[in-house]
Amino acid sequence: MSLDKQIFKPLQIVGGLIMTLVTLPIFAETNQEQFELGKQKAKVCMTCHGVDGISTQEPYPNLRGQKIGYLISSLKDYQTRERTSGLAVLMQQQADMLTDQDIQDISYYYSQLGNNSTLDSDSKL
């Protein structure tokens, strides 16, 4: 019985390693895909938030490198009118045009901009 276990354990570890090696490139590809999708969808945002997510005008916040969770919750807050202060009305109109999937993709894009050197080198405009 104990012999069985000893043989089984290393096999499990090797199996786990192989699974990781096989699935890693798939994840990387999906991330790159989402990054590119987000980049396309973010074109409308660039007028105000800058081509690289760094805004050139004072009232417009920077989005580059922002936390993904914060971007998603902000966009949802504009949609649901939880955020109403100052120039929020501008963003409410923008957010209304986005689906949940758009929000995920765009937020992923901005969160990765400036955070990951390999992704970033592709995205210099």
Ligand code: HEC
């Ligand atoms: C017409 C100009 C304009 C466009 C276009 C625009 N935004 Fe904004 N955005 C603003 C302004 C102004 C604010 C600050 C609003 C406020 O006071 O809450 C803002 C705020 C935000 C915030 C909150 C940032 C923070 O630090 O709290 C996010 C996230 C955001 N915009 C994402 C987007 C995305 C994604 C798009 C494209 C789909 C977009 N914006 C398009 C003007 C714009």
